[in-house]
Amino acid sequence: xxxxxxxxxxxxxxxxxxxxxxxxxxxxxxxxxxxxxxxxxxxxxxxxxxxxxxxxxxxxxxxxxxxxxxxxxxxxxxxxxxxxxxxxxxxxxxxxxxxxxxxxxxxxxxxxxxxxxxxxxxxxxxxxxxxxxxxxxxxxxxxxxxxxxxxxxxxxxxxxxxxxxxxxxxxxxxxxxxxxxxxxxxxxxxxxxxxxxxxxxxxxxxxxxxxxxxxxxxxxxxxxxxxxxxxxxxxxxxxxxxxxxxxxxxxxxxxxxxxxxxxxxxxxxxxxxxxxxxxxxxxxxxxxxxxxxxxx
Amino acid sequence: xxxxxxxxxxxxxxxxxxxxxxxxxxxxxxxxxxxxxxxxxxxxxxxxxxxxxxxxxxxxxxxxxxxxxxxxxxxxxxxxxxxxxxxxxxxxxxxxxxxxxxxxxxxxxxxxxxxxxxxxxxxxxxxxxxxxxxxxxxxxxxxxxxxxxxxxxxxxxxxxxxxxxxxxxxxxxxxxxxxxxxxxxxxxxxxxxxxxxxxxxxxxxxxxxxxxxxxxxxxxxxxxxxxxxxxxxxxxxxxxxxxxxxxxxxxxxxxxxxxxxxxxxxxxxxxxxxxxxxxxxxxxxxxxxxxxxxxxxxxxxxxxxxxxxxxxxxxxxxxxxxxxxxxxxxxxxxxxxxxxxxxxxxxxxxxxxxxxxxxxxxxxxxxxxxxxxxxxxxxxxxxxxxxxxxxxxx
Numbered sequence: 262x263x264x265x266x267x268x269x270x271x272x273x274x275x276x277x278x279x280x281x282x283x284x285x286x287x288x289x290x291x292x293x294x295x296x297x298x299x300x301x302x303x304x305x306x307x308x309x310x311x312x313x314x315x316x317x318x319x320x321x322x323x324x325x326x327x328x329x330x331x332x333x334x335x336x337x338x339x340x341x342x343x344x345x346x347x348x349x350x351x352x353x354x355x356x357x358x359x360x361x362x363x364x365x366x367x368x369x370x371x372x373x374x375x376x377x378x379x380x381x382x383x384x385x386x387x388x389x390x391x392x393x394x395x396x397x398x399x400x401x402x403x404x405x406x407x408x409x410x411x412x413x414x415x416x417x418x419x420x421x422x423x424x425x426x427x428x429x430x431x432x433x434x435x436x437x438x439x440x441x442x443x444x445x446x447x448x449x450x451x452x453x454x455x456x457x458x459x460x461x462x463x464x465x466x467x468x469x470x471x472x473x474x475x476x477x478x479x480x481x482x483x484x485x486x487x488x489x490x491x492x493x494x495x496x497x498x499x500x501x502x503x504x505x506x507x508x509x510x511x512x513x514x515x516x517x518x519x520x521x522x523x524x525x526x527x528x529x530x531x532x533x534x535x536x537x538x539x540x541x542x543x544x545x546x547x548x549x550x551x552x553x554x555x556x557x
Numbered sequence: 558x559x560x561x562x563x564x565x566x567x568x569x570x571x572x573x574x575x576x577x578x579x580x581x582x583x584x585x586x587x588x589x590x591x592x593x594x595x596x597x598x599x600x601x602x603x604x605x606x607x608x609x610x611x612x613x614x615x616x617x618x619x620x621x622x623x624x625x626x627x628x629x630x631x632x633x634x635x636x637x638x639x640x641x642x643x644x645x646x647x648x649x650x651x652x653x654x655x656x657x658x659x660x661x662x663x664x665x666x667x668x669x670x671x672x673x674x675x676x677x678x679x680x681x682x683x684x685x686x687x688x689x690x691x692x693x694x695x696x697x698x699x700x701x702x703x704x705x706x707x708x709x710x711x712x713x714x715x716x717x718x719x720x721x722x723x724x725x726x727x728x729x730x731x732x733x734x735x736x737x738x739x740x741x742x743x744x745x746x747x748x749x750x751x752x753x754x755x756x757x758x759x760x761x762x763x764x765x766x767x768x769x770x771x772x773x774x775x776x777x778x779x780x781x782x783x784x785x786x787x788x789x790x791x792x793x794x795x796x797x798x799x800x801x802x803x804x805x806x807x808x809x810x811x812x813x814x815x816x817x818x819x820x821x822x823x824x825x826x827x828x829x830x831x832x833x834x835x836x837x838x839x840x841x842x843x844x845x846x847x848x849x850x851x852x853x854x855x856x857x858x859x860x861x862x863x864x865x866x867x868x869x870x871x872x873x874x875x876x877x878x879x880x881x882x883x884x885x886x887x888x889x890x891x892x893x894x895x896x897x898x899x900x901x902x903x904x905x906x907x908x909x910x911x912x913x914x915x916x917x918x919x920x921x922x923x924x925x926x927x928x929x930x931x932x933x934x935x936x937x938x939x940x941x942x943x944x945x946x947x948x949x950x951x
Binding site for chain 1: 678683756758783784786788831832834835836837839847850883885938
């Protein structure tokens, strides 16, 4: 069944006429994903590509197209507003790809979203892929910026903050012959909509997911929180990796959230907690797939 | 981004957060006239560098201490002359120290009691949190460890803002009464305004002092700003002092590249922050030592990749380069073109291992294979790390 999205999911893209949004909307369409509408204020009535209609507002686009999920490629100064517009249009799921949104904006967005039915994934994330069953996983639901062809439909759930590390894990799994149920990039910002824990819970409840790879990095305690929950509640084997063992303390390593503040933030501390919670921790990023397969 | 103490004072003045009377000076003469303008007999002169431990630091000319008390403007002039244009080494600067372009001259304040006060962004609750403690002037992490009961946290709802009852609770933490309590209430309200208006991710006042006359003053402050929000704060960007930063990091930021210099000899060029960290980790795991963190980002151009190579190669410690690209947004052929452009211009003579995977990978590999560059291709991340460590160590 996969989680969050599948081949039947209808998706609209906010910022579809921008270079970045347009490029990835097209790649998703090529992958077989149902991109049913685009939104760019002031460009309503135009068409993206061959047949995707563009609307001025998200609520119009959702009503006309039946989309339940929005992908956001809007530039940082306008992204918080774009997320809240999608929430107002009662989308089920909003996936914010945009990198560089001010933290204060996200703080207000999170507070404003309390009590709404919408789930937010990201921002600063690679998005979500539920691979299809065609050649090179064609026919799946690709929302965001991941290279589609590295996937393969199967039974491993992948959750990670980092885009490229997600691709790395997915690629390793596919090479080893193991497909994925759904791959979720939750994003590298200090404040995000969906946590490692949220995704673990969904994978735990998903019939199609039989094993999980959880990838984390230095900063914050989200991985530890998820691991502690998993130790008590998760029925499925989990392999993990934490990036940033060689990162100097007090420096922001690219991701706004990747900074070692206290002792619990370090890669060593997180790896230790994961191991204590029964998660098989991969020694190197090159062994994530192997480590999981070793548990099966 | 960091700012100097005198710049923090300017922000405090703008937002109505009281701090001791003081002025910045670039020459000994300016320092003297600043002292004259401030008046009184208790004065202090402080070297302006982005590093802690100034008081206990030593200048490379042998002069001891980056913070000094003085009684007269003439003394201030003399002290400033020994600090300005000199390099101050503290426990936070490393051996190379920091060059002192400016000093701040201020009134020296008598202290009745000193407290700790900060506003931070709390990741777990996604809210600003005000941290207050009666243990001022100490290392707050030590206080948190040894006497956690002496630290009080007040979370602020981001949409409601700081409420009067929260101000009363904080006032009670410090046990302030009468006019002093009123002064503090004004200070914390203004400090919260500043935190929000300037998109700070941290403002720390340590110590916050009460004088024998009952006045409340921010004696020393530390600021952190959210880099993502700098686009809407040109006034804060203008406070950036690039002489305080690693010149390679400054150059990288001009090209929108994320570069952080480290001590090793294997440079890496990677797309994506997570993979860049993981690449450093695996180099170490294979027995090597990473020279840097470098994330070229998702949409890097040929020019950016070439600039990244130049920055990497400007580090004399570098003896080998590992390029690790897993293209999602990033196209492998763009990276390949960047490598070729840089190689043509820079004549790379040290070992270069390239691992490409992802979007347009075939095109990227072909470009490199068809060039006359001595690139060592790698099949996967582990292979890449092993090859570069071997090449550098042989």
